[in-house]
Amino acid sequence: FNPTTKIRFEIPGDGLVKLKVYNILGQEVATLVDKPLLAGRYAVDFDGSNLSSGVYIYRISANGFTESKKMILTK
Secondary structure, eight states: OOSEEEEEEEESSSEEEEEEEEETTSOEEEEEEEEEEOSEEEEEEEEOTTSOSEEEEEEEEETTEEEEEEEEEOO
16 A cells, blocks of 8 residues: 555454554554444554554454455555
């Protein structure tokens, strides 16, 4: 992505949702969501213009479920 992207996700049940972005060293660089959400589909914009080019991981957790995905920032 360059320098913004849209992260889409679906929550099967109501509950607390956390969506965070980490650099390749495991350091948190952004918190995009940290609040209760109703079941449904969502899209969150991520602006990486203040970050260096490289690999980043976003991790979403909700209702005991956690998933991580890789994204590559190119400038």
